[in-house]
Each structure stands twice: as C-alpha cells, then as structure tokens.
Amino acid sequence: MANIKDVARIAGCGIATVSRVINKSGYVKKETREKIEKVIAELSYQPNEIARSMTLQKNHIIAFILPNSKHLFFGELLYHVEEELFDYGYKMMICNSSEQLEKEIVYLDMLKNNRVDGVILLTNNDVEQYLNKKLPIVSFDRYFLNVPYVASDNFQGGILAAKRLLEHNCKNIMFIGDDAQGEHTDVLTDVSKRRKGFVNHLHSQGYENVINVEYPLKNYFVSVEQFESLLNPYQDVDGIFCISDSVAYTVIKVLEKRGKRVPEDVKVIGFDGGRSFNNLGMKITSINQDPLLIAQAIRKLILNYDVKDSNKKLIVPVKISEGDTA
Amino acid sequence: MANIKDVARIAGCGIATVSRVINKSGYVKKETREKIEKVIAELSYQPNEIARSMTLQKNHIIAFILPNSKHLFFGELLYHVEEELFDYGYKMMICNSSEQLEKEIVYLDMLKNNRVDGVILLTNNDVEQYLNKKLPIVSFDRYFLNVPYVASDNFQGGILAAKRLLEHNCKNIMFIGDDAQGEHTDVLTDVSKRRKGFVNHLHSQGYENVINVEYPLKNYFVSVEQFESLLNPYQDVDGIFCISDSVAYTVIKVLEKRGKRVPEDVKVIGFDGGRSFNNLGMKITSINQDPLLIAQAIRKLILNYDVKDSNKKLIVPVKISEGDTA
DNA sequence: TTGTAAGCGTTATCAC
DNA sequence: GTGATAACGCTTACAA
Secondary structure, three states: OOOHHHHHHHHOOOHHHHHHHHHOOOOOOHHHHHHHHHHHHHHOOOOOHHHHHHHHOOOOEEEEEEOOOOOHHHHHHHHHHHHHHHHOOOEEEEEEOOOOHHHHHHHHHHHHOOOOOEEEEOOOOOOHHHOOOOOOEEEEOEEEOOEOEEEEOHHHHHHHHHHHHHHOOOOOEEEEEOOOHHHHHOOEEHHHHHHHHHHHHHHHOOOOOOEEEEOOOOOOOOOHHHHHHHHOOOOOOOEEEEOOHHHHHHHHHHHHHHOOOOOOOOEEEEEEOOOOOEOOOOOOEEEEOOHHHHHHHHHHHHHOOOHHHOOOEEEEOOEEEOOOOO | OOOHHHHHHHHOOOHHHHHHHHHOOOOOOHHHHHHHHHHHHHHOOOOOHHHHHHHHOOOOEEEEEEOOOOOHHHHHHHHHHHHHHHHOOOEEEEEEOOOOHHHHHHHHHHHHOOOOOEEEEOOOOOOHHHOOOOOOEEEEOEEEOOEOEEEEOHHHHHHHHHHHHHHOOOOOEEEEEOOOHHHHHOOEEHHHHHHHHHHHHHHHOOOOOOEEEEOOOOOOOOOHHHHHHHHOOOOOOOEEEEOOHHHHHHHHHHHHHOOOOOOOOOEEEEEEOOOOOEOOOOOOEEEEOOHHHHHHHHHHHHHOOOHHHOOOEEEEOOEEEOOOOO
8 A cells, every 4th residue: 555655756756745735734836746746646545544533542433332223213313413413524433332341341452552532421320430531422311520421301301291191081090111320330320311301390380299100210211011010000190291212112002902092092102202212003102312313412512512611511402293192 | 622742741751652552562661651550540541442453444433325214124233233243443434325326326435535444335236336345345245346244044044935835835935025126226235045045946846836926126115005016826825925024014014905814824934033013913924134143254254254255144044933824 | 826844643563 | 572763655844
C-alpha cells in the first residue's frame, strides 16, 4: 500500500506538501497540487487513518454500549445514532453488553486507552467507579454523577397517559411498572418519572386512588402467569398505564384470558412506541419515544463534550401514538 | 494520561522492559516485573491502542456493513457477530448503509485506509469495483467474485418447505419471491436457491405445476393492495411458500381479506424465523435462519482470512420452525 | 510556496 | 535480562 512518502517521491516534492494537498491546508502552487493529485490518483493512495489518529490523538470513533441490539427500540436507536454520527464524520463502534458488567468495563476501558474518542452508555449496571469523568461520556436514561445525559420526557409521558385515561372516563386506574429500579440497582433511571408524571396529573385532577403495581425488575421478560397473580386482586380496573409496551403486551394477554375486552372494557397504554410486539392482532396505544430526536440529542452532547458542563441534561419530547388499545 | 515512557522513568528502567511486561513477551527478572507492575497500577497506565495499532499495523476492528439495524433479523445477526468477534478479541464497527451506495463506499474505504482490519458485507448493491480483493472481506448472502461468503442453506430451506406442503396434501402450490434479483441488480444472491430447492423437490415428487409469482424487488416494503392484484388470478391455491416472513405476513393479510382461513384453507410458510411481524395474531411457520451459526461462520472466515482461499463458502443449516400457519 | 525534521506511543531488533 | 533506537505513517512548526 502506497504511503505519503511514495507520493512525495514520485511527485518530486516533500511529504509536507502532499499533506497540505490531502488536507487542503496551507498554500500549494496550483501546478504542484495538480501534479500531486495526479500521483495520488495513479497510486490510488489513501492516507493511513491509524497514523493520522496517532498524530492527531483522536480517531473519530464513538462507542455505543447497550444491552442488546436485538430489542427493536435499541436497534432503531442504534440506527439513528450511527446516522447522526456519520453525518458529522464519526464512526460508531457497537458494544452489546448483554448486561454483563465485565463486558461493559472492557468497552469503557476503550475510552481510556484511546481506542475510541467517546462513549455512549446505556446500562442498568452501576459502572460509576469505572468511568473516567474527564473523558467524553454520555448516558441515556440513567443518572451518573457528572455524566451528561439524554432521556425522553418521561414525566410528560406519564401526564399524557393520565389525560388519555381520564378522557376515556376510566374510574379504576392502575399503574404497572418496575420503577423502583433506583433502589434495587443503585442506578438512578429517568424512567421512574413515568409513574410520577402519571400520578401527579391524576392527583391534580382530583383522582387520588391510583392502584400501584410493581413487578420485579431484573427479568426484562415477564410471563403471563406471573402477571395473572399480580393482577388478580384487581378485577375491576378499567384503565392501565404500563411502563413499557412489553408489559402492556403481557397485560393485554392476561386481560384476554380473563374475558375482558380491550379497549371496550379496559383501556391499556404502553410506553416506547407500540412497534415491538408480535401476535397481538392489535396495535398498542403507547407513549412514543422518538429515536431520531434522542439520537440527535446524544450526538450533540457527545461531539460537543466539555468537562465543564458535565451535568447537562437533554430531555426529548414524547407523544402519544394512536393504537387500538386506548 | 501516562505513557510508557513515564512508567519506565518512574520504575527506573527502559521502555522495552515495560513493553515486555505489558505483553508478557521475553524475559524479565521477577523483581523488575513486580516493580513495573506496581508503577503501572499506581499510574493506572493503559497502553495507547492507537500507537499499538500503528506499530502492529492492525487494530482488531472489523466493520459490519448492513442495510439497517432496525430490521429484527439484522439486529439479531449484529448481536451475534459482535459477541463472536468480542470473544476473539475484536471490536465491531457498525455501518448502516440504508442501501445507499455512497455510504457503502465510504465504509469500504475504511478497509483501504487502515481504519479497520476487515469488512463484513451485506448489501444488494453492486460494489464489486470498490472492493480490494486482497483485503479481508466476507460477504453474507451475496456472490462477489473472489470474495468468500456465508449463506444459509437456502436450497435445503426450499426443500423443507416443499416437504411440509406435500405432507399437508396441498394440491395447488405457489411460490412467491423476488429471486430474480440477480438479473435486476447485477448482484447474485444465494436467496434465489430458495425457489430452486422448493421447485426441485416438488418435481422430484411428481408435482409439476408450481405457480410462480414474482414481485418487484427494490421495495422491501410491499402493500396488501399490491399483493391482492398479484394474487388475484389464483383463487384456489392451498399452499404458499414465501421468500420471506415479510412477504408471508402480507400474503396472510390478503388471504384474510379474501375470506380464506390460514391454515385451514391455505397453508403459508415464510423464511427467516417468523419472529419479526406484528399484528398477525398468529406465528408464521417459517424456515429458520440461525443468526448464531451464521455469526460463527462469518467470524471464522473473516478472522482466518487468507487471499488464497478467497472463494471459500460456508453454508449454514436451516430448519423449519413450527408456527400456526402450516 | 515548499521541504526538513520533530513528535505522536508503541513494538521489536540488536547490542551489551 | 535489559536498554537504546529504528520504525510505523502521518501532521505541523519552523526554516528556507
């Protein structure tokens, strides 16, 4: 593979001049430039990016650490983040942690050893002690001390869900979620605001008796059977706000088993976008997280990273997406 | 950030010795090693990976070019490929081409300019002329001259589908696919073997009159309306093999509109895994591509790449996954 | 305008 | 066992 020296030698000039041509920096006489460009084309020379990174001390690669690209929402987020970064001249490394702390640490170390210029972090683990706060890190949906973060407007999402259920004249309203996450895992999530916004709005409208159902986090996957017993005491609910579409999906299955009709007997609202679930025969009405807006917010924070404003937050608006369940 | 010189200076030795300790190469006196290890820990020194790549002329990064991580199957494949590469000490860069040739070229160039050590290529575009055949490239599902590739056993998949429809005593059998791809796009795909295996087996069993329906490629997305007119002439089919689950999904919608019951009146078989589609209320019976096995095959080819056997092929077995539609 | 040379942080060769 | 030092391929003062 030809290098800059070859180009200089064949073009009969110094390597600095070649460099100037490549980077369009500094003055180069027109004829010299043309000569060099010709040689570059002939050799189909491409500057070695490793060497360039070496000199510039940055490589324009950002790592995205996330649990799992198999989940539809993550797959979408991944897609949009990569597009955003690409438009700004950055490449993206993908790191499926599978929620394993050890793997997350390996990837976080890539920031310290100059493998990448920045890290986007999406985790439920407490990686606080493995973060070098002087380096560019942006977190999605989780609070870490002095780490800027991006989250959907979960509070507003809760309000939207409450409004919708009240519009439908629901009288026995329930929230189902795992938002105690913060207490269970030591990692504070923005997701807990879904419940807060929901309950807040209901209270403000004079509705006080929200039924609060918690289910254990730590297994993303919940069975219909598990939920049946959880929901058993509440036979007469007519409006349910679920912390995710995944939960909403399972709840609807439980209701169907019970002989309830959705949405005629019970309204159900999920969270995420209602685009992730199979075999339901209907579209879940859901509070929509916008992966494109989230990606843009993440890109802004990571590419303009500055240690000084490491407590920046960017909150992305949500809206309710119309489905068949509420 | 401390570098190897700092470590050497503080440990009172030469940098070569530090390097030996880091890489566990060559002999180092026990005491010297311990001393150096202590300094490394104190400084929390991490070798600069860019510099290392510079010297070694490789950086242990593989790029995966694919149309879109939003598609469930691609998201899964991505996940498994990343895990495989990780287990072998490699990191993965992700490149959503969105099927745009220009973006694919940018990423393919990363191979030439040393940004990555290898490329996994999943494309429908004819990128033949942009490939440097001396560099490590592995293609999935597409033939390029002298580029090793991995594909599912599409031929066998076709056979399995044929067998299943015959077992169900189907009398009017149809294939729906876009496998003429090769003629339309100049890129040969292994996918065309689905039809070949299917038709072959039917012929071998004395069934000759397979109805062959083609729909235009180039739009991955097909509307129910488009399909209705395509299928209109064939009111009495009772067994359909579709080239993908996406097609199967649409076909089932069309059949439902027609008042046909699936699987009672018509058996439908898809291809991919039947895990990708919403709102159907049933699981598609499908020929299953195994993303883990595919990922392993890809990893084998890319990490053991050798120009000499650039026409290697790895064919991954498929099986039929039981669903509700056939 | 252009070229020389230092420097980026490693690894590896070759003396000692 | 260990330490200088060249080399990897580039960018960028600085000098000419």
